[in-house]
Amino acid sequence: MKNFHANIIRIGLLLLAVTYIMPGAAENIVFNTTKTQATYQGLEYTRTSKGQTWVLSGKLSLNIISPATLDNVKYSYSDNMPVLSMKDRLFERCPYLKTIAVPRYVTVIGRYTFKECAALTSVTLPDSIFTVGEMAFAYSPNLSSSFTFPYLKELGNYAFKACSSLESVEFSNNLTKIGVGVFQGCSSLTSVVVGSGLKTIPEYTFQGCAALNNFSIPNSVTAIRDYAFAGSGLERIVLPLNLSSLKENAFQNCTNLASAVFLNKKVTIIIRDYVFDGCTKLTELILPPTLAGIKNCSFRNCSSLPQLEIPDKVLAIGDSAFEGCSKLAKVSIPQSVTAIGECAFKGCSELDSVYSSIEVPFKLEKDVFAGISPACVLTVPYGKRQAYINAGWTEAVFKGGVREMPAPAGISPVTVGKASGVYYDLQGKRVARPRPGAIYIKDGRKVRMR
Numbered sequence: 001m002k003n004f005h006a007n008i009i010r011i012g013l014l015l016l017a018v019t020y021i022m023p024g025a026a027e028n029i030v031f032n033t034t035k036t037q038a039t040y041q042g043l044e045y046t047r048t049s050k051g052q053t054w055v056l057s058g059k060l061s062l063n064i065i066s067p068a069t070l071d072n073v074k075y076s077y078s079d080n081m082p083v084l085s086m087k088d089r090l091f092e093r094c095p096y097l098k099t100i101a102v103p104r105y106v107t108v109i110g111r112y113t114f115k116e117c118a119a120l121t122s123v124t125l126p127d128s129i130f131t132v133g134e135m136a137f138a139y140s141p142n143l144s145s146s147f148t149f150p151y152l153k154e155l156g157n158y159a160f161k162a163c164s165s166l167e168s169v170e171f172s173n174n175l176t177k178i179g180v181g182v183f184q185g186c187s188s189l190t191s192v193v194v195g196s197g198l199k200t201i202p203e204y205t206f207q208g209c210a211a212l213n214n215f216s217i218p219n220s221v222t223a224i225r226d227y228a229f230a231g232s233g234l235e236r237i238v239l240p241l242n243l244s245s246l247k248e249n250a251f252q253n254c255t256n257l258a259s260a261v262f263l264n265k266k267v268t269i270i271i272r273d274y275v276f277d278g279c280t281k282l283t284e285l286i287l288p289p290t291l292a293g294i295k296n297c298s299f300r301n302c303s304s305l306p307q308l309e310i311p312d313k314v315l316a317i318g319d320s321a322f323e324g325c326s327k328l329a330k331v332s333i334p335q336s337v338t339a340i341g342e343c344a345f346k347g348c349s350e351l352d353s354v355y356s357s358i359e360v361p362f363k364l365e366k367d368v369f370a371g372i373s374p375a376c377v378l379t380v381p382y383g384k385r386q387a388y389i390n391a392g393w394t395e396a397v398f399k400g401g402v403r404e405m406p407a408p409a410g411i412s413p414v415t416v417g418k419a420s421g422v423y424y425d426l427q428g429k430r431v432a433r434p435r436p437g438a439i440y441i442k443d444g445r446k447v448r449m450r
């Protein structure tokens with residue numbers, strides 16, 4: 001019975017602590033040059049005699065607005081009266097704050113808590129942290145702690161933005177949501193580990209993380225948003241099995257990226273505008289068979305890419321999609337493609353071989369193949385040469401010539417003007433006038449008209 005009453009009292013005290021934590025900001029607690037103690041709502045705050053070192057012994061709340069001379073903070077607390085939350089803006093713009101150890105009961109780091117702490121180098125956090133608020137550590141350029149968050153569930157927008165000395169952060173499978181730009185501009189960041197709870201990598205997450213040369217995207221991720229890795233130091237990226245959304249500029253100007261491999265074999269995906277634009281070292285590109293479209297400037301200025309095989313479900317290739325891919329020597333275009341945008345292959349100066357499986361060629365847009373190799377040969381389906389020329393795929397564009405693929409096995413070529421005898425289509429219906437490019441049955445064998 002005594003233990004029961006003790007537990008009731010403990011719970012009551014904990015609720016009292018929460019009551020103090022949840023309201024808005026407390027009044028400023030001010031220390032002058034002569035006093036070393038201050039009391040607020042029955043809680044005592046003490047400054048030691050060593051000038052810039054303060055000991056805050058308040059047990060119920062961390063809700064104190066700190067003066068500009070704050071250098072080091074130590075929190076004392078009672079097991080019966082734990083501090084649960086660091087309030088919003090608690091140490092924002094404390095220019096002399098260097099180190100702080102957060103008590104083990106804290107679960108929430110509020111918004112802007114350590115924002116713009118110019119001298120802050122070390123923050124020791126307990127495993128109990130569940131939430132880190134918006135811009136909690138942002139613009140603290142000397143923060144170099146290595147953080148591990150075993151229970152963190154949510155990381156707010158721009159939480160570590162411009163923490164240019166931050167090197168390492170590790171999360172567990174508990175992390176399910178990260179905000180926009182959480183590591184944007186963390187130029188020294190070399191290691192980030194995330195678990196299988198994450199489904200989206202939001203906008204600007206790793207933009208400008210120049211030292212981040214390796215990152216493993218979990219297979220749980222289905223979406224990578226705008227500029228997510230733009231300007232990062234990635235050298236190789238494997239896009240996960242379930243990825244269905246790859247947004248604009250996702251890997252733009254990743255100038256160290258040499259390999260991009262898509263594992264997706266089931267989910268339809270479109271590569272959006274500027275996704276790999278400016279990836280000048282990209283040499284290995286394995287596109288998914290589920291790829292349905294390549295948008296504007298997707299691979300522009302990927303100047304080391306040697307060859308390209310476009311999957312056979314791609315419907316359209318956008319404007320300037322491969323413009324400036326100066327090392328691109330061979331391109332295969334599948335039958336599924338119905339449109340190629342302006343300047344799509346412009347400036348591909350070493351392109352000397354284009355294989356097109358398009359059965360019904362469409363008119364070329366402006367400068368699609370401008371500036372390709374003067375020896376470039378276009379190879380088209382058997383019987384389609386003239387159709388391509390009529391659509392503008394001429395030897396003025398492909399100066400190495402326009403050639404047909406060999407006749408399919410078991411099919412004999414017949415010139416329309418010299419056709420004689422009886423012809424049937426592949427459904428067995430008699431044909432009065434065979435047309436060029438079509439396959440018919442004559443005398444029990446297949447023939448293709450040319």
